[in-house]
Amino acid sequence: xxxxxxxxxxxxxxxxxxxxxxxxxxxxxxxxxxxxxxxxxxxxxxxxxxxxxxxxxxxxxxxxxxxxxxxxxxxxxxxxxxxxxxxxxxxxxxxxxxxxxxxxxxxxxxxxxxxxxxxxxxxxxxxxxxxxxxxxxxxxxxxxxxxxxxxxxxxxxxxxxxxxxxxxxxxxxxxxxxxxxxxxxxxxxxxxxxxxxxxxxxxxxxxxxxxxxxxxxxxxxxxxxxxxxxxxxxxxxxxxxxxxxxxxxxxxxxxxxxxxxxxxxxxxxxxxxxxxxxxxxxxxxxxxxxx
Numbered sequence: 337x338x339x340x341x342x343x344x345x346x347x348x349x350x351x352x353x354x355x356x357x358x359x360x361x362x363x364x365x366x367x368x369x370x371x372x373x374x375x376x377x378x379x380x381x382x383x384x385x386x387x388x389x390x391x392x393x394x395x396x397x398x399x400x401x402x403x404x405x406x407x408x409x410x411x412x413x414x415x416x417x418x419x420x421x422x423x424x425x426x427x428x429x430x431x432x433x434x435x436x437x438x439x440x441x442x443x444x445x446x447x448x449x450x451x452x453x454x455x456x457x458x459x460x461x462x463x464x465x466x467x468x469x470x471x472x473x474x475x476x477x478x479x480x481x482x483x484x485x486x487x488x489x490x491x492x493x494x495x496x497x498x499x500x501x502x503x504x505x506x507x508x509x510x511x512x513x514x515x516x517x518x519x520x521x522x523x524x525x526x527x528x529x530x531x532x533x534x535x536x537x538x539x540x541x542x543x544x545x546x547x548x549x550x551x552x553x554x555x556x557x558x559x560x561x562x563x564x565x566x567x568x569x570x571x572x573x574x575x576x577x578x579x580x581x582x583x584x585x586x587x588x589x590x591x592x593x594x595x596x597x598x599x600x601x602x603x604x605x606x607x608x609x610x611x612x613x614x615x616x617x618x619x620x621x622x623x624x625x626x627x
Contacts (some may be wrong), residue, residue, distance in 0.1 A: 337620055338366070338367055338368065338439065339367075339370050339437050339438050339439045340367060340368040340369060340370040340419070340437075340439065341361060341362045341365070341367045341368070341370070341387075341438070341439050341440055341442060341444065342370045342371075342372060342431070342433050342434045342435075342439075342440070342441050343358045343369065343370070343371050343372070343405075343441075343442045343443070344371065344372055344373075344374070344420060344427060344430070344441065344442070344443045344444075344459070344463075345357055345371050345372070345373050345401060345405045345407075346374075346401065346427070346444075347397075347400075347401040347404070348444060348446065349444075349446040350444030350445050350446045350474070351405070351443070352405070352408065352444075353387075353444055353474050353481060354442050354443055354444040354474040355371070355405050355408055355409055355412075356408070356412060357442065357472070357474045357481055357619060358409075358442040358474075359409050359412045359413050359416055360412075360413070360482075360483070361442070362416045363413050363415065363416050364511040365439070365507075365510060367439055368416070368417040368418070368419065369416050369417065369418045370418075370419050370420070370421070370429070370434070371402060371405050371406055371409065371418065371419070371420040371421070372420070372421050372422075372423055372434055372436075373398055373401050373402045373405075373420075373421070373423070373425070374385055374422075374423055374425055374429075374430040374431075374530060375394060375398035375422050375424060376394075376424060376425070376426065379621070382612055391404070392418065395464055398422045398441060399422065402420045402421070402422050402580050403420075405420070406418055406420045407492075416464070416592075417591070428459055428462050428463060430460070431443070431463045431467070432466055432467055435463075435467040435468050435469045435471075436468060436469075438469050439469065439597045440469055440470040440471065440614075440621075441461060441463060441469060441470070441471045441472070441537045442471075442472045442473055442474060442552040443457075443460040443464075443469055443471065443473055443474070444457070444460065444473070444475075444607050445457065445460060445473055445474065445475035445613075446460075451524070452458070453480075453621070456567060457527055459471070459493065459614070460473050461605075461610075461613060464594075464605060464609070464622045465507040465594070465604055465605035465622075466604065466611055467624065468624060468626070469499075469594070469622045469623055470504055470622065470624070471621070471622050472589075472614055472619055472621045472622075473619065473620050473622075474619045475613075475616060475618070475619060475620065476584070476616060476617045476618040476619060477617060477618075477619075479513055480499075480584075480587065480588060480617060480618035480619065481618070481619060482573040482588075483512060483514075483589075484512040484587065484588070485585050485586050485587055485588050485590040486512075486515060486516050487514055487517050487521060487532075487586065487588060488508045488509045488512065488514060488515070488516050488517065488587065488588060488589045488590075488591065489517045489518075489580065489583050489584065489587040489590040489591065489618075490502060490505035490516060490518045490519065490591045490592075490618075491520075491576065491580050491587070491590065491592040491593075491608060492518050492519065492534070492550075492551055492554050492555070492592065493517055493592075493593065494506055494536070494577065495601055499543055499553050499593075500593060500623045500624065500625045500626075501591050501592055501593035501621075501623040501625065501626065502554065502555070502558055502589055503558065504621060504623045505518075505591040505621075506558045506561075506562045506591060507566055508591065508621075509562075509565045510562055510564065513535050514588065515565075515566040515567070515568060515584065516566070516567045516568070517568045517570070517587070518551060518554075518555055518563050518567060518568065518569050518570070519570055519571075519572060519575070519580060520548075520550060520554075520570075520571050520572075520574055521547070521571070521574055521575065521576035521579040521580075521585060522543045522547035522571055522573055522585075523543070523573060523574065523575070524539055524540045524543050524573075541589075543573075544571055544573065546605070547571035548569070548571045551569050551570075552569060553572055555567065555569065576605055576608045577608045577610075577611035577612065578611075580592070580611075580612055580616070581611065581612065581616060581617075582609065582617055584616040584618045584620075585595065585616045585617045585618075586608045586611065588618060588619070589618060589619050589620075589621055590612060590619075590620050590621070591620075591623060591624060592608055592609045592612060592620070592622045592623070593605075593622075593625045594606060594609050594622050594623065594624055594625065595610075595624075595625055596624045596625065596626050604605070605607075605622070609622050
């Protein structure tokens with residue numbers, strides 16, 4: 337049985353963009369789509385008398401949100417199997433629980449109650465930092481969200497955080513029939529920089545060559561297993577988060593790994609993933625890697 341693609345919805349414009357993106361993703365991967373909405377009205381309202389005909393406004397709103405999002409999904413692609421649930425808990429708990437039986441979680445970049453100036457909603461950030469399955473935060477421009485650039489970007493870091501992300505990125509590129517742009521950042525130690533432009537900095541050349549070699553080595557098995565995927569490898573000088581933010585402008589999706597250490601219950605999200613979730617110009621997939 338294929339686990340569904342799960343989308344958290346709250347009626348905001350951002351969550352509607354997430355629904356649209358998820359419908360297209362489910363169609364590409366041949367997955368069912370499950371929409372979930374978290375509502376605590378039952379907890380706060382308590383039980384109603386059996387003879388009452390009044391319905392709490394929160395209940396009506398929750399049903400309206402999930403019904404309208406379901407209708408939106410079915411209209412976008414009638415061939416995708418859609419199910420929906422209103423669950424009596426907070427949004428983070430609902431999504432983290434759903435992650436255990438999800439192919440991936442999809443969320444918008446801001447919730448209905450978020451201040452407009454915030455870069456990323458607290459629900460999306462917390463879920464991306466704790467979920468046991470891949471989390472895609474749908475953000476960026478319309479062309480990026482619609483997949484107009486034909487390119488999936490993969491940030492290749494240390495081996496401890498990258499194998500699950502690598503498999504996810506190749507699967508995405510294959511399903512989309514697009515290129516995979518594998519990127520690794522490198523930096524020279526500060527004391528090795530050469531001030532004079534007339535002097536060739538051999539250490540910089542060595543660092544770049546080493547980064548390129550590590551990139552080729554990391555991708556070797558996946559390239560062999562996915563011969564139909566066109567792979568572009570590039571090593572860039574600079575901080576990894578800045579390098580990936582730059583290339584996200586012309587990408588349909590950027591994929592990074594995040595280490596999940598056994599027994600650690602706090603937020604587990606590295607600097608690179610954190611920066612991308614707040615500032616990337618395209619959707620971001622954070623793929624957990626168990627260590």
